Amino acid sequence: MHYRQGRAAMTTGASLCVKCGLCLAECPTYLASSNEANSPRGRIALIRALEAKTIRPSAHLNELLGSCLLCRRCERICPSGVPFGSIMDAGRERLGRYRPLRERLAAALITRPRAMHKAMAAAGLLQRLLPGESLARQVLARRDRDAGPLRRLYPARGSKRGKVGLFTGCSGRLLDAEALQGAVKLLTRAGYDVHVPEAQVCCGALDAHGGNLRRAHALRQKNEAVFGAIEGLDALVSVASGCGAHLAGYPGMGALHKDISEFLLDASVPQRLRFRPLEERVLAHVPCTLENVLRAGDAPLELLGAIPGLEIEELGTRGGCCGAGGLTFLSHPRLSRALRRPLVGQIEQLAPRFVLTSNAGCGLHLQQGADSPEYLHPVTLLARQLMTD
Incomplete structure (x- = not known):
């Protein structure tokens, strides 16, 4: 969404809400608080009041809107088709100056790879920005597993079936390095040329969700230009579902986007x-x-079924939020931990060998609560088990 369209989206989208309340039973933050202001329709009412100038921007209002996880479960069941995610992004744009400095610094760090690597070299800075010693330690450990830079082109193995662009994301090479390498391995073995343009940048999701629509728009334009320059792409494939959710909304390339599991299936x-x-x-x-x-939740589960002997159980409630929710683990740690708690209980009870998730942020958050299993992207496990003879 262009930053200049924020107010129009806020007004037009919010007017679709008829306050039916079907969203209440689906909203994790409302269920955790029983506070109408923490529900989708409550937040929309606050945003409409902000636009009508019957309430003023404030730190308290930022707290209420900022506690939304943007899981967008409400959008799935809304009979009026309210674009809640876009409304929230636009509402948060109005409150940017009330966003705590620590959150702004963390978002700036995560979405700028060079700055992130410098912060990791000075681990003390990373630990001050990320809550808890364990999270900083996990991020540093993932850096140590980095297999190095990706090439710009990986040719198809065997008979060529098509051509895809692989979106790595701003922190993908740090937090999802093995998943990216696994995606390349599976895609090329399946007959696809894999293009990994060096000039690609952050998808813009964290900036958009933090109210910085101007920068999110600039990042989107850059990515559309970079991937648009590759002729004949059959798909723009992403590994991290958070990035994919934002890429799917790109006006110029959203229709080309596929999550890696869905594409492989x-x-x-x-x-x-x-x-x-x-x-x-x-x-x-x-x-x-x-x-x-x-809307591709079944894809990784079906894909994992290709591994003989693998016993697969689903973690948590489908479509619910683990509590990571962008930077919620940083902005609202108590809420974040409360939403994670039942999932940690399930992990500890079942004691799996692996916990598989299509979002590295979710994996890091869950690992903070239960460190014993190995946390992988589904594609990573598939690539490890691939027979290459």
């Missing part, structure tokens, strides 16, 4: 490739962005 990878058996129990977490926005 559509490409008949379970039938075309062979995987080594794995007699292990795994818990599969379906992120809210994958289920509620991309």
Whole structure:
């Protein structure tokens, strides 16, 4: 969304809400607080009052709007089709100066890879910005697993079936390095040229959700230009569901976007490739962005079924939020931990070998609560089990 369209989206989208209340039973923050102001229709009412100037921007209002996880579960069941995510982004734009400095610094760091690497070199800075020693330690550990820079082009192995662009994201090479390498491995084995343009940038999701629509718009334009320069792309593929949810809304390229699991499933990878058996129990977490926005929650589960012997159980309630929700773990840590608690209980009770999630942020958040299993992207496990003979 262009930053100049924010007010129009706020007014037009918010007017669609008829206050029916169907969203209440679906909203994690309302269920946790029983406070109408923490519900979708309550937040829309606050945004409309802000636009009508019957209330003023304030730190308290920023707190109420900022506690929204943007899981967008409400959008799935709204009979009026209220574009809640866009309304929230536009409402938060009006409150940018009330956003705490720590949140703004963390968002700026995460969405700028060079700055992130410098902060990681000075681990003390990273620990001051990220809550709890364990989270900073997990981020640093993922950096140590980085396999190095990706090439710009990975040719298809065998008969070529098409051409895809791989979106790495601003922190993907840090937090999802093995998943990106796994995606390349599976895509090329399935017959696709994989283009990884070096000039791609952050998708803009964190900026948009933090109210910085101007920068989000600039990042979107850059990515559309970079991937648009690749002729004949069959799809723009992303690994992180949070990035994918934002890419799917790009006016110029959204229709080309596919989540990696959905694309591999559509490409008949379970039938075309062979995987080594794995007699292990795994818990599969379906992120809210994958289920509620991309509507591809079944894809990773079906894809994992290609691994013989794998026992798959689903973690938590489909479409719910683990509590990570963008930077919610930083802005509202108590709420974030409360939403994570039942998932941690399930992990500890079932003691799986792996917890699989399509969003690295969710994985980091869950790992803070239960550190013993290995946390992987579903594509990573598939790539590990791929038979290459």
